[in-house]
Amino acid sequence: MIEGTVNENCEAIIRLTLRGVAGEEQDIEAIIDTGFTGHLTLPMALIDRLALSWRSRAQALLADGSLHVFDAYVGTVLWNGKDRTVEVDAADTEPLVGMGLLRGHGLRVDVVENGAVKIETLMI
Secondary structure (H helix, E strand, O other): OEEEEEOOOOOEEEEEEEEOOOOOEEEEEEEEOOOOOOOEEEOHHHHHHHOOEEEEEEEEEOOOOOEEEEEEEEEEEEEOOEEEEEEEEEOOOOOEEOHHHHOOEEEEEOOOOOOEEEEEEOOO
16 A cells, blocks of 8 residues: 655645666655546656656647647656556656556545545455
């Protein structure tokens, strides 16, 4: 199980460990974004620090209707105690966890300040 908390802005936050290509680790806090269908967004400075491998250029339709072009990378995240290879989208924002990373999991959020966030693997 992955656990986190809800912050004062009603954002569900979890801590993740990322692994760079040379094996270095970086702990981060990420916001769960159920409107984001990808896996993970990271700022370019962190992508560079971890030396993630470039995968492609992609585009996404944002909630405001605008089209955004971004670079996609391949990264490794420690997820439920195991390394998991995921697509990482470069974004000039706080790290976001999307529905692609949550696929196959249950998400429970107690939406009050300091409320519990729990992510559990579903037995499908």
